Amino acid sequence: MADEYEIEGTVSVEVMDIPLDQRLRPQSEDGLHERLIKPLQTWIRESKDHIDQRSDDWEQVDEHMRLYLNLDRKARSGDKGYVTSEKGNYLRENPFQRMVCIPLTYSTILTRMVQMFGIFTQTDPFFHLRPVGGEDKAMARIHEVVMARDAMLSQLPLQVWQMLFDAEKYGFGIWYDTWADRYGWVTNPPEISPSLKATLPPALRHKAEKSREWKMLYEWNRYRAIDPHCYLPDPNVSVICPQEGTRCGHWEVTSWLNLAAADLASGNGPYFNLERAKKLGLKTRRQRDAGRTSEGVFNDAKIDCIYPDLEVQHLQVKLIPKDYGLSDGDRPEIWWFSVAEEDVIIRCHRSPYDHNEFTYSTGSPDPDFNASFMPGMGQQLIGGQNIVNWFYNSHMANIRKTVNDQVVYNDNLLEEGDILSPGPARHIRLTTRGKQLHERGMLAIDQMYSQFRLTDVTQVHLTAAGEMIAQMQRMSATPDPVTGMPLPTKRTLGEIEQVSGSATARIQASAELLDLQVVAPAASRHVQNRQQWTSTEEVFRIAGRLAEELGEDALNVKPDDLYGRFDYVPKTPSMIADPARSNALWGSLLQVLGSAPQLLEPDPTTGKAIDPHAVFKEFVKSAGVNYFEDFMREMPMLPPGGVGVMGDEEVQQGVDNGNLVPLGQGVTGAR
Numbered sequence: 001m002a003d004e005y006e007i008e009g010t011v012s013v014e015v016m017d018i019p020l021d022q023r024l025r026p027q028s029e030d031g032l033h034e035r036l037i038k039p040l041q042t043w044i045r046e047s048k049d050h051i052d053q054r055s056d057d058w059e060q061v062d063e064h065m066r067l068y069l070n071l072d073r074k075a076r077s078g079d080k081g082y083v084t085s086e087k088g089n090y091l092r093e094n095p096f097q098r099m100v101c102i103p104l105t106y107s108t109i110l111t112r113m114v115q116m117f118g119i120f121t122q123t124d125p126f127f128h129l130r131p132v133g134g135e136d137k138a139m140a141r142i143h144e145v146v147m148a149r150d151a152m153l154s155q156l157p158l159q160v161w162q163m164l165f166d167a168e169k170y171g172f173g174i175w176y177d178t179w180a181d182r183y184g185w186v187t188n189p190p191e192i193s194p195s196l197k198a199t200l201p202p203a204l205r206h207k208a209e210k211s212r213e214w215k216m217l218y219e220w221n222r223y224r225a226i227d228p229h230c231y232l233p234d235p236n237v238s239v240i241c242p243q244e245g246t247r248c249g250h251w252e253v254t255s256w257l258n259l260a261a262a263d264l265a266s267g268n269g270p271y272f273n274l275e276r277a278k279k280l281g282l283k284t285r286r287q288r289d290a291g292r293t294s295e296g297v298f299n300d301a302k303i304d305c306i307y308p309d310l311e312v313q314h315l316q317v318k319l320i321p322k323d324y325g326l327s328d329g330d331r332p333e334i335w336w337f338s339v340a341e342e343d344v345i346i347r348c349h350r351s352p353y354d355h356n357e358f359t360y361s362t363g364s365p366d367p368d369f370n371a372s373f374m375p376g377m378g379q380q381l382i383g384g385q386n387i388v389n390w391f392y393n394s395h396m397a398n399i400r401k402t403v404n405d406q407v408v409y410n411d412n413l414l415e416e417g418d419i420l421s422p423g424p425a426r427h428i429r430l431t432t433r434g435k436q437l438h439e440r441g442m443l444a445i446d447q448m449y450s451q452f453r454l455t456d457v458t459q460v461h462l463t464a465a466g467e468m469i470a471q472m473q474r475m476s477a478t479p480d481p482v483t484g485m486p487l488p489t490k491r492t493l494g495e496i497e498q499v500s501g502s503a504t505a506r507i508q509a510s511a512e513l514l515d516l517q518v519v520a521p522a523a524s525r526h527v528q529n530r531q532q533w534t535s536t537e538e539v540f541r542i543a544g545r546l547a548e549e550l551g552e553d554a555l556n557v558k559p560d561d562l563y564g565r566f567d568y569v570p571k572t573p574s575m576i577a578d579p580a581r582s583n584a585l586w587g588s589l590l591q592v593l594g595s596a597p598q599l600l601e602p603d604p605t606t607g608k609a610i611d612p613h614a615v616f617k618e619f620v621k622s623a624g625v626n627y628f629e630d631f632m633r634e635m636p637m638l639p640p641g642g643v644g645v646m647g648d649e650e651v652q653q654g655v656d657n658g659n660l661v662p663l664g665q666g667v668t669g670a671r
Contacts, residue, residue, distance in 0.1 A: 020326070021272035024345050032325055033345055040339055043247055044313045047232035054170070054373060058229070061169050061378035064105040064385050069094055093386070099393045104469060105381045109168045111478045112377065113161070115504060116511035120160045120573045126151045127523050128571040140568055142561055146530060150221040162225035167365050167514060171376035172239055174226040175361045176250065177522045179533045181219040185212050219536060221526045226250045232315060238369050240362045240517060248358040249315035256281055257307040259346065270347050277340035281308030313339045316351065316358050334358065355528045363517025365510035377476055384472045391465040395458040402456060413437065413448045477506035515572050523570035534559045590615060
């Protein structure tokens with residue numbers, strides 16, 4: 001007996017005689033839930049503890065990015081402990097009442113991200129496919145059109161930005177790629193004109209009215225950037241090598257309604273035990289921010305919560321089903337589990353994907369495959385950022401102290417109340433004694449009141465902060481020219497270009513590494529998912545060479561068009577582009593043809609000549625202008641030399657039409 005579940009698409013999952021959703025009920029006599037929940041809880045807790053090792057550093061990075069400083073933060077020692085005073089009290093990291101955060105981390109990360117984001121979004125469509133066999137060429141072009149639609153539905157540029165943001169802040173970014181479909185109500189037009197409704201029998205009048213139908217709207221490959229705080233990796237492998245481990249997953253805070261909607265949408269969702277999970281969610285109120293959840297007890301008298309929020313842990317585990325009593329399978333397989341509140345299993349089935357991989361891609365801009373974690377640029381800047389903050393704020397604190405420092409005055413000569421509580425105009429009155437001495441010329445005003453003159457010993461702090469900033473710019477490859485700031489000293493254009501080029505090359509290398517680790521594996525799974533799961537016929541708008549080849553501007557893609565193990569090589573943004581798609585190359589070719597007219601002459605060996613019009617049209621298409629044909633007009637054909645001899649009948653016809661005038665005759669009214 002088999003049961004079917006929909007897991008972000010149409011999924012068939014084989015189970016034993018008794019369906020797993022029944023065997024996994026906590027009260028089931030089978031006892032499978034109790035045996036399975038224990039290892040799942042252990043795996044989840046181990047993964048969370050593994051990620052929590054980085055939480056303190058990540059929290060500081062988040063504060064620096066938000067330009068926020070925690071004035072109560074304890075000073076850390078080199079061994080990750082805390083610094084204490086002689087009395088045993090904890091010292092604060094920022095011993096000032098007021099502080100500002102210098103936006104150094106923010107500007108550095110944003111500068112690097114803008115450079116990398118430009119590299120990832122320089123190609124359109126985002127994915128290109130290079131066929132290995134000649135028979136795959138046409139299918140690859142069709143597949144590219146479909147993949148471009150998937151990228152649009154996933155808002156892929158936004159997912160790229162978030163992945164880069166996480167990688168720069170925390171050391172690694174994550175993509176979660178799955179097959180998804182979306183259901184909704186569709187309004188169908190009347191089958192018969194509404195004007196004929198009155199003439200129809202009552203049983204057929206509904207055909208003259210609009211109708212609503214619940215159906216699948218579209219299906220696509222979906223990409224999601226996962227918060228590294230919520231990642232559940234295998235602690236035994238590097239965080240950037242998920243496919244080498246035995247498990248991988250993430251957790252999220254979601255509404256109970258979202259879980260139930262998976263079943264309501266298609267009538268056959270993947271979740272079960274939802275009523276028990278709902279009771280767990282009613283006990284607490286959850287919110288999530290940057291991987292942390294805040295909880296509060298619901299007040300039933302004030303809050304009517306029908307759909308509670310739940311923390312759900314999703315795990316993909318490689319195991320032998322027979323060892324866990326899931327099926328009779330005795331070979332390693334990937335199984336998908338979801339656990340609500342680390343207490344009740346609400347999802348359990350074999351992975352439906354033919355690619356037989358975890359649906360996660362992780363990558364670091366500075367990868368070390370032998371390390372569990374890699375520090376991101378935000379973490380690498382923590383020490384320098386804290387020093388720069390301390391230098392600047394200590395200087396500002398000293399200025400405040402100097403401006404408001406102690407004063408010396410004689411209360412017999414000045415009214416003390418005016419000094420201690422000055423008015424808006426800071427009037428300081430003289431006492432009777434003071435007036436007498438001042439009027440007699442025996443005492444000047446500056447002799448009655450004086451402020452201690454102290455030297456600002458923190459002036460050098462700004463210089464030291466500038467040196468620290470320069471060191472951090474060297475480390476992060478963000479010198480002043482790259483950030484758009486003028487250099488402190490005059491430099492030649494060649495020197496500026498050399499500095500900018502070297503920094504850009506370093507940032508580009510990080511982008512290429514992220515592309516190879518995150519985007520390229522997801523693109524390979526993308527192709528296989530389309531071949532496996534496409535079930536509906538869709539119409540895609542096309543333009544350019546493909547439209548020219550097919551002779552139409554719309555492409556009707558059927559599932560059969562994508563089936564089969566075609567030998568495609570996905571080309572992602574950082575890879576070397578196909579020369580035929582390079583606008584710069586076609587532009588250079590036009591310049592060569594314009595400067596060397598002899599190249600336009602027929603080849604003496606073949607007799608063929610280069611058509612400059614065809615080259616120019618390809619140049620326009622590579623620039624992304626796919627509607628250039630709209631500007632083409634029918635023109636009279638001229639002989640090859642551009643000038644020809646007209647026949648007598650053609651000349652006479654021109655004279656009769658007024659287009660030609662015999663030589664020697666003037667034109668009336670002409671000057």
